[in-house]
Amino acid sequence: MCRFLVYRGSDEILLSKLILDPTHSILKQSFDSRLRLDTRRGQNNADGFGIGFYTDPKLGAAPCLFTSTIPAWNCTNLHRIASKTASRLVFAHVRATTEGSLTEDNCHPFYHGSLMWMHNGGLGGWKYIKRRLGERLHDKWYLNVQGCTDSEWAFALFLDRLERLGTDPSSQPKKGFGPAVLRRAMLQTIEIINELTMGIPESTVESENVDTRSLLNFAVTDGHSIICTRYVSSKTDEAASLYFSSGTQWELKPSAGEDRDYQMERRDKGADIVLVASEPLTFERENWVNVPTNSILTIHGQTVMVNPIIDAFSDRDPCHRRSSAFAQTKGLTTNEKATPRVNSPVSTPGPEPETHRRILSPIIPPGMGTIDAPPVILRGRTLLSKSETSSSDIRSVVDPLTHRPEVASRLPSQGNIKKKRRSLNIGEYPHPAEFTEPDVQTPPSPVQAPSRTGDYVTAEKAARVLGMAL
Amino acid sequence: MRNIFAMGRLRTPEADPCGPYDWAKSIDPKQFANMEELLPTRIRLVLWSLLTIEAVKSCECRIGHNRGLADLRPYRHTDLTIALPCHIIDQLWVHPPSLSVNMAVGSTGAANGCLGCEMMEAEQEELNMIQEAENSSSDEDSTVELGNMPPVPATPAPWPILEVAPHTTPQLVHTLKHESSVLTLVVGDDSIFAGTQNGEILVWSLGDFQPVHRIQAHKRSVMCLFLSDDRSLLFSSASDPIVNVWCPKTMNRLYEIYSTNDSFGDIFSVAYSSRHETVYYGAQNTSIQWVCLKDLERRVSNDSASHPDRRNHRFFDSRAIGGTSTPRPTDERYDLIPRPHTVLETDKRANKMFAHYGYVYCMLITNGATAYTNPEDDVLISGGGDGTIKAWKLGGKEIGPDGFETGLEEIMVLGEGDANSVMSLSVDGSFLYSGKLDGVIELWDLDTKQKLRVIKAHKGDVMSIQMGWGYLWSAARSGTVSKHSTAHYGKYESETSQDVSQKYQCLTQWKAHDGKILSSAVTTYDDKELFISGANDSNVAVWLLPSQLSPEQPISHQNEDMMITSLREFVSYKTVSSRVEYAEDCRRGASFLRSLFRKLGGDVEMLSADDKLHHPVVLARFSGKAPIEQRKRIMFYGHYDVVPADTRKGKWENDPFQLTGLNGYLYGRGVSDNKGPIMAALYAVTDLMQAKSLDSDIVFLIEGQEESGSRGFKETIRKYKECIGHIDYILLANSYWLDDETPCLTYGLRGVMHATVCVESKNPDLHSGVDGSFMVNEPLSDLMMLLAKLKGPKNRVMLPGFYDGILPLKAEEEARYDDILSVLMEKGKGRDGVSAETLKANLLARWREPNLTHHKVKVSGPDGSLISSHANAKISVRLVPGQKVEEVTSSLTSFLEQEFENLDSDNKLSIEIDDQAEPWLGDPGSYIFRTMEDAVLKAWDPFFARRSSLCNSTTADVANPPSSTERPGNGASAKLCRPLYIREGGSIPAIRFLEKEFNAPAAHLPCGQASDSAHLVNERLRVLNLTKSREIFRYVFQKL
Structure with missing residues (x-):
């Protein structure tokens, strides 16, 4: 999936200092993404990119956008523009499609008036909620959707919510809408997405093996305030990273030599630059x-605020652990380590590609409209916890195999995981590689099914009762 | 009631809008109209706290129209009495704006004049009176009459009579410069601690601003320093993110604290509760984490694998395509961080996530500030980036079975999450001040949770606020510092909010830094009230505040500063004696000295030669207390004139005539030569007089022509010899050490004779082609031939008998040179390639051998092919003991005349002697020098102690035979147990003259260091040297 970047500074910054120059700039992330373990196409985010930035207010409150479907590293125009453009507020995005076709309409950031929107993640059970979502929108927003990504529909939902909160999203106010209303609209957007996915009939979830968990890392700005979320609609899974x-200067390290890299300098306690x-x-x-899982980041002026998103999926226990596996199945990685690694720092940072593919490919959601996703085979339900053990814990000294039974037995108590289920998609054929691995464990689904149903009901109720609030 | 004949209790009239401190409006001008002739214009007001019976504020004020009432402001707003000595006033109405402040116009009857005693006596009666007043003022009338007091006018007087004098801007005492931004400051008993952007902690001593420690404490910016309440532990937090605990004295690293929670960002704040022995630290990711220092379970080994330096990170240690991971960034500075004694790992559960919904910018520990906890419980107060302030109840190291709630329990939230970040906090009783973005300061009451006041204090963010001496000091990103009046928390809670509305005026504001001020501290050190600010212009500035307390304190307490203050003023006079345009300044400098000597108890006279052409010599006598027949008379000779300062752009860092303190040095023209040493000697005398231990008479003889050859000095002294009287010892302090570390005593100076040799023709200037021939004796040719005769091969001076009288080098004298060499040849002094022998020969030649120098040749006429009608040359001869200046002069004259005669020229020769100074050689074995030596040893005891311990260890360590630079067989040669005895190649004309004139031995104490740059740009003197010189003189004046 995608990578994004937000810059907000009290001064303008040359786009190349963010997009091109740093060791792990978003350009480099487009072909060397470290926190993405989706290896279907290597570590590439090659399905286009986009940058959006605000210019001199004299030129209007709307941002300038530049999007392209060619890989970012191949785009000469990006290099030309980035090294001659400066702005105080920049969005940048590189894309690896999961949803929607490869057209410029589908490239982030999206914008409307002075508002700009990016998304990294996916909406749970998208094809089952798309129509419901559309029904919820005012015609104005329904008709405004140009592309076919879930991200853009989420933006439409956001705009709709913003309007319902008494603000005209098209009004382009001089000083922005203010962080409070943007934050409320954002929270409502998440709430409705949750509502919609919960509304998928249990029978459908059961029979079509729908994964109702959403990964919602959104970023929205009106040119003044920025709201970012890191969110997963699960109590036991980690959100995408x-x-x-923040600091006072984003400059090359003064030390000469080969490891010259950008670093955030702290000359005072202020936050003149927020990224x-x-x-x-960088590797500093x-x-x-780390933005905590299920929290919302507000940048207003040069102040950064982090609020937890408290709903059925939040947990305030500092020892609460979430599983990275789900995010990994989406080709993302979470910030946290699943378990403390005891051994040396030279341990392999990721699972062997073979192992990885073996575990991950079966649970890539079907029917997500991924055009170029390889056909995959249904292997029944793969235990989420199992994939966690196998993928992220593979680096630990703990033998994953010895853990499996225990993890499996703990499963029923894992609250509201909505395990993604797959249906056999007729016409899809197993990937040849998959046939060579007969030893992949297939959990006994009939046994586990009832307990999961129970979990689902509880979670749904909880979410509705608690609602979402700051 | 004998002492009080007027007092009253006043209430604010309902509609009275008069502002705070506008005491004036409430005073009836008519009352003063006829008093002015009767009263001295200056009176002293003393504000008394009834609770503590101590003078909390005192000020002088002037009575009359539009004259200032200085700084009259209640200390505790509810408990105030203003007492005035009786002989001044019969009616003074002071009208505090809102409160019922009791005012007594006291009559002391001028019997004993002790206001304090009077007040004590009066207090009881007064309280009774207050009771009465309260009873009788039960109606809502705005004023109450008592006794014979006239009514207070209901409408304020139309013009002010007593005005609040402007608060003066504090004096910048010293600047401590560093290479990187100073983010945080704390001040201990006698040191300033500063945390910097490049991860260092710097420690300076408060007394003399000497650097004490410089520790690489962290890898990245030190964000916060915190000193425990008993000042035994220093905490530092940084963006590493590590918390370190240091011993503030030794700067040993006692603890290192880390957290296993990943990527939580900068640790903006740290605080420590001694009661729970627990450290709390607030980070960028909104969390507050904590660990108990004494919790043995938290201790881990120094190489724990979960330390941030070693543990693996999913991203930062990940591998790129091809399998290589990016190496951890390193820096050679990281290796300098000392190893900790103990490493603590924070419990994962000891973590309050979302303590604020923003960065946890600041924290402090207090107790008894709020009614929500037991008075003795420690309360943690934190300020967040979201704009809220929270108070937390502490549970120490306990962590409940279900995790996290016990260690930190939220008891109060102040403010809304409006993103107006709280950058700094300060507590005063139950009042909490918070410094916020955009220059806002908010005042909260921790008992009622009310916001009492919002002050817009600055243009930029308020980065630091401090409470000190009843004032609120705020420092902002804009580089300004403000001083505000405060309503101290009193016992009448209900009245505070009312009163608060009248307080919090900005009394003074000053620009303290060019950059953003990031931190500040207040302290009282040695009775000086200091405000210290640190900024991102890499400077720490130390400001001396005009005393907030009573000026009644004994004078001795003010002395330490007075020396610097006097020196500051002294330096400000441009006493350049060599330039006519500064003649007036020289006179003014002399007048300044005169009044200073007089103020400090001296008996002063200005000695002028008859011609009045020269600047006067200032003569001051301080009388000792010994019986007159046993009393010694010690003369201190110095000079108040200085050489010119080249103020062309960029040469001087600062204005040379404005004393500037920087990194432990005072900069300014004349500060080392010779104004600083004069002040040291003068204040040494003052010290002794105050201690009543000055036995001898001290005679200061400060001349104004030293830098221009002491012209007229001899004549003046001879003229006033009777007046000066008999002298036993002569002291002067007009030179420098050989290096920057080793104290020295000077026992010899070369003499000097300046002469102008002129050859004149009777012809005018001639054309060399038209007129030149062997028949014409050219003046310049004659002069050259003469000059050439003066020096022979190897620069030997050819005057007959010139070298005859020179004293031979004695063994003891040579031993002194060896002492000097042992110091100079030490490692690291940068004597590249110069052998000890060369160095010694060099010193011998400069100090104890004479020399002749040709300075300059001048000819008449313009440039071109002509024969000048006259030519002159400036020459000088440096003389050493054994040579008499008169003999050398006559020898030179006769030698030149003889040689000129040999030329058989028809030109005319004239020789003019410009200046003469006898060489001087003291006796290091004499009583005066032995006394000086004792004094130096005593004053610089730490130096000599350190050196001897150093030498012991090095001589023990060095197994190799001594190298050729050391005297063979003498392993202890590097050990120094007394100051170096040095001589100088230069000359001070007066010293030998005075010795001879008064028949008294002289001794010379070099005050400054070799790097003082006397006569050069950026002349300076180390503060430490100045104070040590004062000590030395104190000892010498007492013992001689």
Whole structure:
């Protein structure tokens, strides 16, 4: 899936300092993404990119957008533009399609008036909620959708919510809409997406093996305030990674030599520069702060605020652990480590590609409209916890095999996981590679099914009762 | 009631809009109209706290129209009495704006004049009176009459009589410069601690601003420093993100604290509760984490695998395509971080996530500030980036079975999450001040949770606020510092909010830094009230505040500063004696000295020569207390004139005539030569007088022509010899050490004789082609031939008998040179390639051998082919003991005349002697030098102690035979147990003259260091040297 980057500064920054130059700039992330374990097409985010930035207010409140479907590293125009353009507020996005075709209409960021929107993740059970979502929208927003991605529909939903909150999203106010209303609209957007996915009839979930969990890392701005979320609609899974960094200067390290890289300098306690990114842009580990799972980040002025999103999927226990597996199945990685690694730092950072493919491919959701996704075979339900053990814990000294029974037995108590189920898609054929692995464990689905149903009901109720609030 | 004949209790009239401090409006001008002739214009107001019976504020004020009432402001707003000595006033109405402040116009009857005693006596009666007043003022009338007091006018007077004098801007005492931004400051008992952007903690001593420690404490910016309440532990937090605990004295790293929670960003704040022995730290990811220092379970080994330096990170240690991972960034500075004694790993559960919904910018620990906890419980107060302030109840190291709630329990939230970040906090009683973005300061009451006041104090964000001496000090990103009046928390809670509305005026604001001020501290050190600010212009500035307390304190307490203050003023006089345009300044400098000596108890006279052409010599006598027949008379000779300062752009860092403190040095023209040493000697005398231990008479003889050859000095002294009287010892302090570390004593100076040799023709200037021939004796040719005769091969001076009287080098004298060499040849002094022998020969030649120099040749006429009608040359001869200046002069004159005669020229020769100074050689074995030596040893004891311990260890360590630079067989040669005895190649004309004139031995104490740059740009003197010199003089004046 995708990577995104947000810059907000008290001063303008040359786009190349963000997009091209840093060691792990978003351009480099487009072919060397470290926190993406979806190896279907290597570590590439090659399905286009987009940058959006705000210009001098004299030119209007709307952002300038530049999107393209060619891989970012191949785009000469991007290099030309980035090294001669400066802005105080920049969105950048590189794309690996999961939803929607490869057209410029589907490239992030999306915009309307002065508002700009990016998404990294996916809506749970998208094809089962798309129509419901559409029905919820005012015609104006329904008809406004140009492309065919779930991200853009989410933006439409956001605009609809914003309007219902008494604001005209098209009004392009001089000083912005203010962070409060943007945040409320964002929370309502998430709430409705949750509502919609919960509304998928249980029978459908059961029979078509629908995964109702959403990964909702959104970023929205009106040119003044920025709202970012890191969210997963699950209590036991981690959201896709999101980091931020703030400081007084984003400059090349003064030390000469080969490892010259950008770093965030702290000359004072202020935050003249704020960066939010799916993956850190540099390897200066002290610079990058983990955005906590299920929280909402507000940048207003040069102040950063982080609020938890409290709903049925939140947990305030600092020891609460979430599983990275789900995000990984979506080709993303979470910030947190699943278990502390005891052994040496030279341990393999990711699973062997073979193992990885073996575990992940079966649970890539079908029917997500991924044009170029390889055909995959149904293997029944793969235990989420199993894939966690196999994928993220493979680096630990703990033998994953010895853990499996225990994890499996813990499953029923895992609250509201909505396990994605797959239906056999007629016409899809197994990938040849899959046939060579007869030893992949297939959990006994009939046994587990009832307990999962129970979980689902509980979770649904909980979410509705608690609602969502800050 | 004898002492109080007027007092009253006043209430604010309902509609009275008069602002705070506008005491004036409430005073009836008519009351003063006829008092002015009767009263001294200056009176002193003392504000008394009835609770503590101590003078909390005192100020002088002037009575009359439009004259200032200085700084009259209640200390505790509810408990105030204003007492005035009786002989001043019969009616003074002071009308505090809102409160019932009791005012007593006291009559002391001028009997004993002790206001304090009077007040004590009066207090009881006064309280009774207040009771009465309260009873009788039960109606809502705005004023109450008591006794014979006239009514307070209901409408305020139309013009002010007493005005609040403007609060003066504090004095910048010292600047401490560093290479990187200073993010945080704390001040201990006697040191300033600063945390910097490049991860260092710097420690300076408060007394003399000497650097004490410089520690690489963190890898990245030090964000916060915190000193425990008993000042035994120093905490530092950084963006590493690590918290370190240091011993503030030794700067040993006692603890290292890390968290296993990943990527939580900068640790903006750290605080420590001694009661729970627990450290709390607030981070960028909104969390507050904590760990108990004494919790043995949290201790891990120094190489724990989960330390951030070692543990693996999913992203940062990930591998790129091809399998290589990016190496951890390193820096050679990281290796300098000292190893901790103990490493603590924070419990995963000891983590309050979302403590704020923003960065946790600041924290403090307090107790008894709020009614929501037991008075003795420690309360943690934190300020967040979201704009809220929270108070937390602490549970120490306990962590409940279900995790996290016990360690930190939220008891109060102040403010809404409006994103107006709280950058700084300060507590005063139950009042909490918070410094926020955009220059806003908010005042909260921790008991009622009310926001009492919002002050717009600055243009930029308020980065630091401090409470000090009843004032609120705020420092902002805009580089300004403001001082505000406050309503101190009193016991009448209900009245505070009312009162608060009248407070919080900005009393003074000043630009403290060019950059953003990031931190500040207040402290009282040595009775000086200091405000210290740190900024991102890499400077720490130390400001001396005009005393907030009573000026009644004994004078001795003010002395330490007075020396610097006097020096500051002294330096401001441009006493350049060599330039006519500064003649007026020289006179003014002399007048300044005169009044200063007089103020400090001296008996002063200005000695002028008859011609009045020269600047006067200032003579000051301080009388000792010994019986007159046993009393010694010690003369201190110095000079108040200076050499010119080249103020062309870029040469001087600062205005040379404005004393500037920087990194432990005072900069300014004349500060080392010779104004600083004069002040040290003067204040040494003052010290002794105050301690009542000055036995001898001290005579200061400060001349104004030293830098221009002491012209007229001899004549003046001879003229006033009777007046000066008998002298036993002569002291002066007009030179420098050999290096920057080793104290020295100067026992010898070369003499000097300046002469102008002129050859004149009777012809005018001639054309060399038209007129030139062997028949014409050219003046310049004659002069050259003469000059050439003066020096022979190897620069030997050819005057007959010139070298005859020179004293031979004695063994003890040579030993002194060896002492000097042992110091100079030490490692690291940068004597590249110069052998000890060369160096010694060099010193011998400069200090104890004479020399002749040709300075300059001048000819008449313009450039071109002509024969000048006259030519002159400036020459000088440096003389050493054994040579008499008169003999050398006559020898030179006769030698030149003889040689000129040999030329058989028809030109005319004239020789003019410009200046003469006798060489001087003191006796290092004499009483005066031994006394000086004792004094130096005593004052610089730490230096000599350190050196001897150093030498012991190095001599023990060095197994190799001593190298050729050391004297063979003497392993202890590098050990220094007394100051170096040095001589100088330069000359001070007066010293030998005075010795001879008064028949008294002289001794010379070099005050400054070799790097002082006397006569050069950026002349300076180390503060430490100045204070040590004062100590030395104190000792010497007492013992001689």
